[in-house]
Amino acid sequence: MKPIVVLGSGLAGYTLVRELRKLDRDVAITLVSRDSGDYYSKPMLSNALAQGKSAGALVITAAADMAVQLDFTLLQNTEVSGIDREHKQLQTSSGVIEYDRLVLALGADPIRLPLQGDAADAVVSVNDLADYAKFRGAIESITQETKHIAIIGAGLIGCEFANDLATAGYAVTIIDPTTHPLSSLMPEHAGKQLLEPLAALGVTGRFGVAVQAVDRQSTDYALTLTDGTTLHADVVLSAVGLRPRVELARSSGLAVNRGIVVDAHMRGSDASIYALGDCAEIEGRVLPYVLPIMHAARALAQVLTRKDARVDFPAMPVVVKTPAHPVVVLPVARDAIGAWRILTNDQEIKRGTKLGFFDAQNQLRGFALTGEYAAERSAMTKQLGESGI
Ligand SMILES: Cc1cc2nc3c(=O)[nH]c(=O)nc-3n(C[C@H](O)[C@H](O)[C@H](O)COP(=O)(O)OP(=O)(O)OC[C@H]3O[C@@H](n4cnc5c(N)ncnc54)[C@H](O)[C@@H]3O)c2cc1C
Numbered sequence: 001m002k003p004i005v006v007l008g009s010g011l012a013g014y015t016l017v018r019e020l021r022k023l024d025r026d027v028a029i030t031l032v033s034r035d036s037g038d039y040y041s042k043p044m045l046s047n048a049l050a051q052g053k054s055a056g057a058l059v060i061t062a063a064a065d066m067a068v069q070l071d072f073t074l075l076q077n078t079e080v081s082g083i084d085r086e087h088k089q090l091q092t093s094s095g096v097i098e099y100d101r102l103v104l105a106l107g108a109d110p111i112r113l114p115l116q117g118d119a120a121d122a123v124v125s126v127n128d129l130a131d132y133a134k135f136r137g138a139i140e141s142i143t144q145e146t147k148h149i150a151i152i153g154a155g156l157i158g159c160e161f162a163n164d165l166a167t168a169g170y171a172v173t174i175i176d177p178t179t180h181p182l183s184s185l186m187p188e189h190a191g192k193q194l195l196e197p198l199a200a201l202g203v204t205g206r207f208g209v210a211v212q213a214v215d216r217q218s219t220d221y222a223l224t225l226t227d228g229t230t231l232h233a234d235v236v237l238s239a240v241g242l243r244p245r246v247e248l249a250r251s252s253g254l255a256v257n258r259g260i261v262v263d264a265h266m267r268g269s270d271a272s273i274y275a276l277g278d279c280a281e282i283e284g285r286v287l288p289y290v291l292p293i294m295h296a297a298r299a300l301a302q303v304l305t306r307k308d309a310r311v312d313f314p315a316m317p318v319v320v321k322t323p324a325h326p327v328v329v330l331p332v333a334r335d336a337i338g339a340w341r342i343l344t345n346d347q348e349i350k351r352g353t354k355l356g357f358f359d360a361q362n363q364l365r366g367f368a369l370t371g372e373y374a375a376e377r378s379a380m381t382k383q384l385g386e387s388g389i
Pocket of ligand 1: 105
């Protein structure tokens with residue numbers, strides 16, 4: 001019997017294999033990954049520097065041990081370059097592999113801005129363990145007394161790195177063309193509340209400007225901003241978002257939109273091929289966070305073991321790891337129609353903000369809790385109940 005082949009050893013791939021094994025001890029599983037396949041928690045990448053953790057220390061379980069524990073065939077450091085759907089075969093750097101059913105858990109690529117300058121290629125992003133090792137090596141080799149890191153992008157990952165790097169003693173400048181941090185997750189007055197606590201740690205915010213060029217100087221880099229000013233940094237980190245990895249699916253003729261198009265059973269346009277995690281677009285939604293991936297992986301394990309299952313997402317809040325000013329959000333869809341409303345009353349003296357996003361029917365669809373209100377995550381999630389997002 002040909003195996004179920006899982007491509008990718010991130011949270012999506014490994015959660016699926018774990019859930020599959022709970023349901024079926026015998027089904028043959030092959031896991032293929034172009035990286036080492038070591039199991040780690042990706043969210044730790046943006047809060048491990050202040051704890052002084054090396055990339056090796058972030059590995060929870062080595063790939064070979066995962067293969068023994070979960071009884072699968074491991075093909076590590078193996079890149080998949082093509083899918084022959086007719087013959088159910090994969091072209092890989094380790095030869096041809098056959099599959100019975102195939103799961104694409106390929107993750108997402110960091111978006112690269114089209115920057116000018118002779119050091120545009122020196123801008124780094126951190127999206128896996130190898131990136132983290134490279135980034136940590138770069139910031140640790142800075143010899144200047146004040147070690148300056150520029151972060152392009154003040155979204156979730158940019159803000160988390162800013163908090164972590166500043167806590168670790170680095171001087172940080174965070175640059176974003178919008179008006180405030182976390183602009184895709186919350187309105188201006190809520191996002192701006194992050195500025196003061198981050199500034200107290202040593203983070204400077206440059207909002208309303210973008211980076212145009214990065215050039216090498218004798219001892220550091222010069223960043224030219226769109227307002228004509230220049231700032232200097234020893235290392236430049238880009239955190240401007242991720243794009244689902246869809247190329248393999250696209251070149252194999254699978255339906256692709258923003259992500260690999262799948263239904264509520266995670267089934268793609270080929271009935272033997274499924275997608276999960278950051279690369280997937282499940283019923284029109286790309287949900288690149290831990291909780292949706294775990295929900296979807298559980299449902300897919302059932303589907304693959306011939307049980308009738310579909311994923312129904314409950315309300316899944318996201319914790320932004322900015323301890324300087326805690327933030328919890330229940331993100332609203334990009335195209336959601338509605339308005340944010342302040343939910344605090346004048347009598348309350350807590351620091352922070354509590355906001356709800358209400359649709360045209362006055363239904364609560366999302367929320368943003370900052371500062372002391374972040375502790376109300378469970379109560380707010382309950383208000384949304386199991387109605388889903
Ligand atoms: C810095 C950072 C912090 C985060 N913090 C949080 C957080 O606090 N909370 C939260 O909910 N979410 C957070 N996220 C998001 C969350 O971590 C991701 O949604 C999740 O880890 C994605 O898992 P994945 O398995 O889909 O992708 P990945 O972990 O990227 O795995 C993709 C796998 O596919 C393999 N692969 C790709 N192409 C090929 C190929 N052609 N052939 C073979 N193998 C291939 C890769 O090697 C890799 O093993 C964070 C993300 C980042 C980057």
